[in-house]
Amino acid sequence: MKHIFSSILIFILVAVSVTSCNEDLLDIEQQGVMGPSTYQTGDDTQVKQFISAVYALVLGDSYQSVLAGGQASYRSLQYEMARMSAESANYYVYQEGSDAGTYSYIWSYYYKIAYYCNMILEGLPENNVASEDVKSQVIAEARTIRAIAMMNLVQLYGNPPLADHVMDGSELNTPASESWAFIESELEAAANDLPTKPGLDGQAAIGGRLTKEAAYAYLGKAQLWQGKYSEAANTLHSKVIATGLYELNDNFATLNSSAVDFSAENIWEFNFSDDPSVATAQGGTFDIACYSPAVSVWYFKYASILLGFGLGSYPSADFATFLETHDGKDKTRYQETLMDYNTASMMGYVTLPIDECEGYIKVKDMCLAEDLVGDFPYYFNKRSVVYMRYAEVLLNYAEAVAMGGSEGAMSGLEALNLVRNRAGLEDAPALDMDNEEYGVKAERRAELYGEGHHFIDLVRWGDAPQVLADCGKQGVTFNGLKEDGSFDVVTSNTGGPGFKSGKNELFPIPTSDLNNNPELVQNPGW
Amino acid sequence: MKNHRNWAFLPMHGKTLRFLFALALCTLVTMSVFSQTRPISGMVTDSNGEPLPGVTVVVKETTIGITTDFEGNYLLQVPADAKILSFSFVGMKTQEIEIGSQTQINVVLEEETIGLDEVVAIGYGVQKKSNVTGAISSVKGEELASTLGSNAASAIQGRVSGVQVVNNSGAPGATPTLRVRGYSSNGSSDPLYIVDGLKVSDISYLEPSSIESMEVLKDAASAAIYGAEAGNGVILITTKSGSQGQTKVIVDAQWSFSNLANKVDLLDAEQYSQFYTEAFGDVFTSLYNEHYITGTDTDWQDEMYETGLMQKYNLSLQGGNKSGKFFISLGYMDNDGMVRLDRDYYKRFTGQINSSYNIKPWLEVGSNNTITSVNSSTLSENNVQYGMMKDIVLADPLTPVFYDSNNLPSRVQTVIANGLHPITSDDGNYYGYSWARDGLNPLAAVQTSNTANKTFSVNGMTYANIKPFKNFVFTSRLGYTLGNVANQEYNPTRWDGYFKDVDAPLVLKSQQVAARYYQWENFINYMLETEQAGNFSIMAGTSYINKEYNIVGAQTNELSSEEDNFVYLNYSTTSANDFVTGNLSYQRQIAYYGRLSWDYMNRYNVQANFRADSYDAAYLDLDHNWGYFPSLSAGWTFSNENFMENIKGNFFTYGKLRASYGINGSISNLGNYMYAATLRTGQYDLEGNTANMAYWLDDQLYRGTYPNSVLANPELRWERSKQQNYGLDLRFMNDRLSTTIEYYYKLTDGLLVQSVAPLVTGAETVFQNLGEVTNSGLELELTWKDKIGDFSYEVRGSFATVNNNVKKYRGEGIRIQGSRMLAASSYTTFFEEGYPLWYIRGYKLDGVDATTGAPVFADLTGEGEITEADRTDLGNAIPDYTYGLTLSASYKNFDVSIYGTGTSGNSMVYAMMSTAGNEQSNRPAFLYENRWTSSNSQASLPSPLYQMNDPRFYNSDAFVFDASFFKIKQIQLGYKLPKKLMDPIGMESVRAYVQLDNFFTFTDYPGSDPETNAYNSAMALDFGSYPIAKSVSFGFNITF
Known part of the structure; x- marks a missing residue:
């Protein structure tokens, strides 16, 4: 009998155990994600979500880049560029190797933007669900932004692999000339599909999206960088200024x-x-916190957030001196760009030691009290972050003309003077690059301070080895005011060697990518 | 076994026998009326001729018996018709002597051949030790019992060759990391833990005294029955069960007092000020002149540590009869760590309830269950960025622990006047704040850190064994883990830095994790015994595993009051920024497995294992989710061969050769859909809750949709290890000396490499099966045991070499970056072909420029300048060899044991610092003593200026130290109260002991502990852990 019972029991258990091993049980769906085929199957809303991610990524998130580390943002890049060009009192010490995070995080910032764009550009053409005009605009935007990312990569890294497809890491160096050709043709092509700005005040109708004219403004910038002065002047004038x-x-x-x-x-x-x-659901929260002075300020004008990060908030004394000489302390542009500690202290700054400060505080880009939105820790500044201003277009045009490009209806000098006059300065007597009082170089330095241009400008002009020779050799700490009203700034050696000609003009290709692909050729000197 | 006989058993034998003797006496009295008796006397000795006291002498098949006296003599009245006398003694072979007409019978008892019939757990069954063909090491319960502390894993240290036990932390409740045969993976190399058949992720929930045995399956053939998860070895744990006829009550109690074992040699106030004056000049001195409170010179290590107390109590009951057995154990442990204030503790209740019952001759059922409840609080440690333990070493000596309440610095008075909340102690003293570095006073940090972890779990296995016919067993068993973990973390509103002008807001976080795990396994074991062809055993079965996690968490930054009785999420205000997290996740697994064994004439053994494993879509793409893991092993007991008969004798007693080959997997680094190409929408960082990928387009906010930062790889699979093992077991000199020698070669391929994706792809990480790692080594276990009169002793040594090498990655010079020091721009450890796993790569410091104090690095490439290419191999964290030595001895009522363990050839980076140029943390003395100054231009280390500012210095061998060590882990001295005193009070035995742990460490490493080690790629970096304590313990065991 016992055999029968136990055999039946075994039979039942075996039967149940075999059926329990149903492989369907293994198909556990991942939460909170979508499949890559969504690019082909998404509707209008989803297609706009694709490009929204790109727009959000371009600004990036300063909280991520400063506190969490590893993720660059538009502002953290501006900050690094200011350091590298000795415009920030937190001078970049030219001592890092090719494995330094600084170089890889800038590299990945641009390649990540290109990746998001490439996913759209490879997936969206096969999409038959979304409407044609939505698709076409998104594709043109992705092409433009990818070209802009590529332009930055070429300017900073020389011959980086061209991100004209979804990359797998095996790509070799692309000669800069080839990348430039791609950048130009992409901007040109995208401009055709982008909407034209419908009038002087028409940007509001398009919102924070790219226009045909914006694509051309970047095209002109690309041509200027390559030394194609005639093309640059022509593009900038006919496609942007003359509109x-x-x-x-x-x-x-x-x-x-x-x-x-x-x-x-x-x-x-x-x-x-x-x-x-x-x-608070938009990108860019914390930006103002991360890039405000690291001192207590609750001044009626500026809503500085008191978190003590202070990145990029202290102009170098050299820049402050330059601007005082170039513009004058009484000029609006000076006052809206920086203030010295004497001025600031009257507004309630507290006497505490501040690292990487030489007695000046950056007020350009500081959040106005009236523009502050949200509560801790989700503050943000509701002001737009402007990636390119007409002032830059005018200066790019003036430079193209000064370097030999042919003028349009508006002369190069007129363009320069528009910028000068608005800053409260007299007309320049002539169009000149190098003149310390009215040259285009000095004007760019003053007008575009902190907007991320100066380092590549110095490299482009060949001035970097001389200007940056001592950058980062000394560290500075601001210790407050002396009784006579001067600043007590103490310095210390950092042991840094300064900018090295023949090497630091280009960033190194990050070690991790060289490790991954030994066929990649490193830049000279690294 | 002989010298590890459980002394607790002896008195019981005595007592039972005394009872039997009394009974026998009565019987004799009555019987004498009817029958005659005759006396038999004699002496019992061991093979050395030494008399054996306490040997049981019984007339076979009667209850008539006696034990030998101290001289080994006995005198027994036996019935006239008695035929056979039986002589038995623990650890000796029982002898039966025909009485015949003899009146004097002297007997020499032979020592029982070691472990011949001992069985070892092998997964889904047991095997006679003599039939084992793989590399299995076994640690028995009695060895575990003497281990201090809460964790069974530490008992293996130094006792099993080839298993490295790394004590990452001395924090109460910390679990050591086990490494079986080196490091097979660039990620986790954790072994698989199986407790009574139940798969568990760690074994810290177990009370060590409830463990009967721990088996380490080291080679692939032994482990292959666990297939895809066995690649890093398997630890099988069997908990105790009752046994027939032995009813016992055991009480254990232990008290331990711990103190910091080793202080790090740091700078005092004067040296510190000198160092930073040289480094930063006016930047430092101007601060110093303004803020330094004259006379302050705090030794933070003295201030932070006090004597920690651990108490441990355990009550075990066991019993059984023909039908059933039970083991019940209740334990309580309270470990209050040695950091001041009550923020480091671990309190654990455990209940172990094991029982089995033979319901029918063909049906046995049973259940083993562990109920664990833990309350604990921990301090952060071993983290590159945050670590309260690290801060003890980094805190500057210029900061006072507390301010003089009558003389608060003006800065503090100002912030109080501004309504801020400087941190105060429970009795209202203001903690000192550091003006020199951007870090809290470490004691103040402990004060404001309030974490409470409460864990409750039931781990169990309930089974039925059905035996319909002889030698056939069908087992159906259900294993389960039901657990709940509740964490609460609270930091009050506090002024958290000397130069801050606002308070840091409070943080109250609470999280609940409910885990439900079950595994259902059905398997058969069948043994076929044949006369001609030997014995065959077959095992085959299925397994299904389902795991479910339900996580709910919430956080707030504002409470209606910060009084103690308001610190609950209920009192979050409406204006607070709250956020919530929650998730329900599943993991599932299906497996089929089988084993075939053959043994023939006690000479030849062959075993084959096979397992097919599959995992759910979270681990692997469903088109590639099955793995197949075969193995084969064989053994030859050549000492049983006929031709060995002449050789085998007193000197050589046993010899066996073993060989095995097998394939295992490791999935411990897989999971979470690493292979999948996906798109995400909205936030990409839930934890920080700040990065919203959204944009305002066409008058509407669109959440962004974008590719995952992980690059897809649908071909992703488990890591796979192929391992060969060759073993030799030998015993000599009547088994006094036994030795096991193993050689293994393990090749792990398809390493799961989580690397920085090629950054040009725009992704951040990629998971790939790339590269091969080999581990090979020689393992030696040697035991010598002997007994000279009342003195018995045992010496046991284990020794293992590990040769670890990344055999293949992606070609020469291509390396994965591993870990780095805080704020470092360069990495310290790398994964690269031709080097050990995560080796240290950096510059060689070649001296100091005598005029400037700048470091001079070795220009290995000879290019004339120092570049990346001048960095070189500076060592690695994997020891060349590890060893352990245990000495134990007993004399009459005393026993002593000493055990030590060590490693050699491993390096460690002293990484308890930040490389940030402005980080004015305290520094180890070696950086100060050897620094360049204008008056000491022949120094070996650069000037403080260059130490602080040249990032290459932190990547140089100046921070790399030989971390070889030898530690005497434990010295224990025990005394058993004489039996004469025990009997009247009805106790069987009382043993008291005193024990010293971690008192002696021999090492050149300047940090607090050479055993410290972070995880995975950071294993060569000492980020500052809770130091291992030295402790003095007292305890007793009572058996009724």
Whole structure:
């Protein structure tokens, strides 16, 4: 009998155990993700979500880049560029190797942007669900942004692999000339499909998206960098300046305010919605916290957030001196760019030692009290982040002309003077590159301070080895005011060797990518 | 076994026998009326001629018996018709002597051949040790029992060759890391833990005294029955069960007092000020002049540590009869760590309930269950960025622990006046704040860190064995883990830095994790015994595993009050920024497995294992989710061969050769859909809750949709190890000397490399099966045991070499970056072909420029300048060899044991610092003593200026030290109260002991402990852990 019982029991258990091993049980769906085929199957809303991610990524998140580390943002890049060009008192010490995070994080920032764009560009053409006009605009935007990312890569890294497809890591160096050709043709092609700005105040209708004119403004910039001065002057004049769709805002002071969001000076901007229901759900929170002075300020004008990061908030004394000489302390542009400690202390700054400060505080780009939205830790500044201003277009054009490009209806000198006049300066007597008082170089340095241009400008002009020879050799700490009103700034040696000619003009290709692909050729000197 | 006989058993034998003797006496009295008796006397000795006291002498098949006296003599009245006398003694072979007409019978008892019939657990069954063909090491419960502390894993250290036990942390409740035969993976190399058949992720929930045995399956053939998860070795744990006729009550108690074992040699206030004056000049001195409180010179290590107390109590009950057995154990442990304030503790209740019952001759059922409840609080450690333990070493000596309440610095008065909240002690003293570095006073940090972890779990296995016919067993068993983990973390509103002008907001976090795990396994074991062809045994079965996690968490930054009774999420205000997390996840696994063994004439053994494993879509793409793991092993007991008969004798007693080959997998680094190409929407960082990928387009906010930062790789699979093992077991000199020698060669391929994706791809990480790692080594276990009169002793040594090498990655010079020091721009450890796993790569410091104090690095490439290419191999964390030595001895009522363990050839990076140029942390003395100054231009280390500012210095061998060590882990002295005192009070035995742990360490490493080690790629970096304590313990065991 026992055999029968136990055999039946075994039979039942075996039967149950075999059926329990149903392989379907292994198919556990991943939470919170979508499949890559969504590029082909997405509707209009989803297609806009694809490009929204690109726009959000371009600005990036300063919280991530500063606190969490590893992720670059638009602002953290501007900050690094200011350090490298000795415009920030946190001088870049030219001592890092090719495995340094600084270089790899800038590299990945641009390649990541290109990746997001390439995923759209490879997937979206096969999409038959979304409407044609939505698709076409998104594709043109992705092409433009990919070209801009590539332009930055070429400027900084020389001959990086061209991201004209979804990359797998096996790509070799692409000669810069080939990349430039790609950048130009892409911008040109994208411009055809992008909407034209519908009037001087028409940007609001397009919002924080790219226009045909923006693509051309970047095309002109690409041509200028390559030394194609005639093409640059022609593109910038005929496709941007002569359209009459842009003009400088009257007052330099208003640039810092959300009042000029979508103004006629903005070529391309990241737009924060003021709608309180979505305020904190947008990218770029914490930006103001990360890039405010690391001292207590609750001044009626500026809403500085008191978290003590202070990155990029202290201009170098050299720049402050330059601007005082070039513009004068009484000029709006000086006052809206920086203030010295004497001025600031009257507004309630506290006497504490501040590292990487030489007695000046950057106020350009500082959040105005009226523009602050949200509560800790989700503060943000509702002002648009402007990636390219008409002032830069005018200066690019002036430079192209000064370097031999042919003028259009507006002369190069006129373009320069538009910028000078708005800053409160007299007309320049002539169009010149190097003149310390009215040259294009000095004007760019003053006007575009902190906007991420100066380092590549110095390299482009060949001035970097001389200007940056001592960059980072000394570290500075601000110890407050002396009784006579001068600053007590103490310095220490860092042991840094300064900018090295023949090497530091280009960033190194990050070691991790060389490790991955030994066929990649490193830049000279690294 | 002989010298590890459980002394606790002896008195019981005595007592039982005394009872039997009394009974026998009565019987004799009554019987004498009817029958005659006659006396038999004699002496019992061991093979050396030494008398054996306490030997049981019984007339076979009666209850008539006696034990020998101290001189080994006995006198027994036996019935006239008695035929056979039986002589038995623990650890000796029982002898039966025909009485015949003899009146004097002297007997020489032979020592029982070691472990011949001992069985070892092998996974889904047991095997006679004599039939084992793989490399299995076994540690028995009695060895575990003497181990201090809460964790069974530490008992293996130095006792099993080829198993490295790394004590990462001395924190209460910390679990050591086990490495079986080196490091097979660039990720986790954790072994698989199986407790009574239940798969568990760690074994810290077990009370060590409830463990009957631990088996380490080291070679692939032994481990292959666990297939895809066995690549890093398998630890099988069997908990105790009762046994028939032995009813016992055991009480254990232990008290331990711990103190910091080793202080790190740091700078005092004067040296510190000198160092930073040289490094930063006015930047430092101007601060110093303004803020230094004259006379302050804090030794933080003295201030932070006090004597820790651990108490441990355990009550075990065991019993059984023909039908059933039970073992019940209740334990409580309270380990209050040695850091001041009550923020480091571990309190654990454990209940072990094991029982089995033969319901029918063909049906046995049973259940083993462990119920564990833990309350604990931990301090962060071993982290490159955050670590409260690291801060003890980094804190500057210029900061006072507390301010003088009558003389608060003006800065502190100002912030108080501004309504901020400087941290105070429970009795209202203001903690000192550091103006020299951007870090909290470490004691203040402990004060404001309030974590409470509460864990409750039931781990169990309930089974039925059905035996329909002889030698056939069908087992159906259900294993389960039901657990709940509740964590709460609270930091009050506090002023958290000397130069801050606002308070840091409070943080209250709470998280609950409910885990439900079950595994259902059905398998048969059948043994076929044949006369001609030997014995065959077959095992085959299925397994299904389902795991479910339910996580809910919430956080707030504002409470309606910060009084103690408001620190609950309920009192979060409406204006607070709250956020929530939650997830329900599953993991599933299906497996089929089988084993075939053959043994023939006790000479030849062959065993084959096979397992097919599959995992759910979270681990692997469903088109590639099955893995197949075969193995084969064989053994030859040549000492049983006929031709050995002449050789085998007193000197050589046993010899066996073994060889095995097998394939295992490791999935421990897989999971979470690493292979999948996916798109994400919205936030990409839930934890930080800040990075919203959204953009305002066309008057609407669109959440961004974008590719995952992980590059897809659908071909991803488990890591696979192929391992050969050759073993030789030998015993000599009547088994006094036994030795096992193993050689293994293990090749792990398809290493799961989580690397920085090629950055040009735009992704951040990629998981790939790339590269091969080999581990090979020689393992030697040697035991000598002997007994001279009342003195018995045992010497046991284990020794293992590990040769670890990345055999293949992607060609020469291509390396994966591993870990780095805090704020370092360059990495310290790398994964590269031709080198050991995560070796240290850096510059060689070649001296100091005598005029400037700048470091001079070796220009290995001879290019005339120092570049990346001048970095070189500076060592690695994997020891060349590890060893352990155990000495134990007993004399009459005393026993003593000493055990030590060591490693050699491993390096460690002193990484308890930040490389940030402005980080004015305290420094180890070696950086100060050997520094360049204008008056000491012949120094070996650069000037403080260059030490602080040249990033290459941190990547140089100046921070790499030989971390070889030898530690005497434990010295224990025990005394058993004389039996004469025990009997009247009804106790069987009382043993008291005193024990010293970690008192002696021999090493050149300047950090607090050479055993410290972080995980995976950071294993060569000492980020500052909770130091191992030295402790003095007292305890007793009572058996009723």
